[in-house]
Amino acid sequence: xxxxxxxxxxxxxxxxxxxxxxxxxxxxxxxxxxxxxxxxxxxxxxxxxxxxxxxxxxxxxxxxxxxxxxxxxxxxxxxxxxxxxxxxxxxxxxxxxxxxxxxxxxxxxxxxxxxxxxxxxxxxxxxxxxxxxxxxxxxxxxxxxxxxxxxxxxxxxxxxxxxxxxxxxxxxxxxxxxxxxxxxxxxxxxxxxxxxxxxxxxxxxxxxxxxxxxxxxxxxxxxxxxxxxxxxxxxxxxxxxxxxxxxxxxxxxxxxxxxxxxxxxxxxxxxxxxxxxxxxxxxxxxxxxxxxxxxxxxxxxxxxxxxxxxxxxxxxxxxxxxxxxxxxxxxxxxxxxxxxxxxxxxxxxxxxxxxxxxxxxxxxxxxxxxxxxxxxxxxxxxxxxxxxxxxxxxxxxxxxxxxxxxxxxxxxxxxxxxxxxxxxxxxxxxxxxxxxxxxxxxxxxxx
Numbered sequence: 001x002x003x004x005x006x007x008x009x010x011x012x013x014x015x016x017x018x019x020x021x022x023x024x025x026x027x028x029x030x031x032x033x034x035x036x037x038x039x040x041x042x043x044x045x046x047x048x049x050x051x052x053x054x055x056x057x058x059x060x061x062x063x064x065x066x067x068x069x070x071x072x073x074x075x076x077x078x079x080x081x082x083x084x085x086x087x088x089x090x091x092x093x094x095x096x097x098x099x100x101x102x103x104x105x106x107x108x109x110x111x112x113x114x115x116x117x118x119x120x121x122x123x124x125x126x127x128x129x130x131x132x133x134x135x136x137x138x139x140x141x142x143x144x145x146x147x148x149x150x151x152x153x154x155x156x157x158x159x160x161x162x163x164x165x166x167x168x169x170x171x172x173x174x175x176x177x178x179x180x181x182x183x184x185x186x187x188x189x190x191x192x193x194x195x196x197x198x199x200x201x202x203x204x205x206x207x208x209x210x211x212x213x214x215x216x217x218x219x220x221x222x223x224x225x226x227x228x229x230x231x232x233x234x235x236x237x238x239x240x241x242x243x244x245x246x247x248x249x250x251x252x253x254x255x256x257x258x259x260x261x262x263x264x265x266x267x268x269x270x271x272x273x274x275x276x277x278x279x280x281x282x283x284x285x286x287x288x289x290x291x292x293x294x295x296x297x298x299x300x301x302x303x304x305x306x307x308x309x310x311x312x313x314x315x316x317x318x319x320x321x322x323x324x325x326x327x328x329x330x331x332x333x334x335x336x337x338x339x340x341x342x343x344x345x346x347x348x349x350x351x352x353x354x355x356x357x358x359x360x361x362x363x364x365x366x367x368x369x370x371x372x373x374x375x376x377x378x379x380x381x382x383x384x385x386x387x388x389x390x391x392x393x394x395x396x397x398x399x400x401x402x403x404x405x406x407x408x409x410x411x412x413x414x415x416x417x418x419x420x421x422x423x424x425x426x427x428x429x430x431x432x433x434x435x436x437x438x439x440x441x442x443x444x445x446x447x
Contacts, residue, residue: 044108044192047104048194048195050101051127051313052252055389060311065080067267067404070265070300072263082407083413087421088421102148105131106124109125109128117184118178118179118181122175122176122178122200123188124175125171125172132171133168133213137217144167173211176207206231206313209227209228209314212228224326228319232314233316235315238312239314239315243307251304251309274286276366281351285304287305320346324343337373340381344381345358398445
């Protein structure tokens, strides 16, 4: 996989398009080292890496500090730990998602349509849905219907978050239809698709998994269960973006911890829950101190913080936890426990825990009760299984689980959303909602 990550740099620099109405031959001043166009097989992996770099980077760190997966202890992340966020903190996140990730995916979508290549277009639409899902879940109202229009519209309107949710579901349906096409002139393969190597069946399952996520965010249990039945059905089929040991293709958390050493450690709640059960995933999640202890002074461990660690986009464990949560609400305890067990075993396998360790862990009364499974059981275990993933922030806002005591120096309650970025206030203020703070709730956040 290492060689494919270099594509990110190539794709990032290749996505500037220009045109000039002139009698001069446009090929005269073309720099061969800076092409004005890029083939679809290079743009797609660039977009995949871009999305993963944001999901496993800024989104993971900011929401992870608030959710106590991490602890901000110095520089920029110390005020984040106190629940302060400025419009400059998240400006790069916003711009990367729109200018790089979504713009690249729109280019793939356009090129795929022009070349009659629905398989490429389907993958692009599924990834666009995932990107917009992250945007709406931390910012709420955002550019959607007029977004990524290039120079034709530099000040897009903001769509209501509810409408974006509907648009995401349609985008996923369209992606599923495209990936189901019997023929495609150009087809993603191992070198152009670093998630599934062009496997359309797996992309269709990932799209259904995303549909389940967003159905359940709105409390649509029946629709979520239908989607889960067609979604990722095994840990081996998780949608992951793999990174490289090469410094130019390093995992975003690994890069952050090496370049900004001392800014961030593991979080209070993560350490508390894992130590309470002697969780066999601790060695993978947390780098033990010199005495072999797992404390809040430790750094993130190798599973998600090594240079070649993957960034999860959507997983089988997530699907099983959603199913377990729904079944708890329906008082179907046997089904809930089976889904809960499947989810924990998948998480254990990803972390390298043995079957025996997983069985011992599930044998604990505080993990698997003899009485009915509760929402607290499900959400605390999901909190652990979804370590580093921004989805935990949405889960906590929906359920209030786990309980997250605020730091002693917190300036207010745990944030419910991001503020809007500086670039929007400066260049799109006529459309950007005003008066928004981290205390404002999104439309679905009614816990």
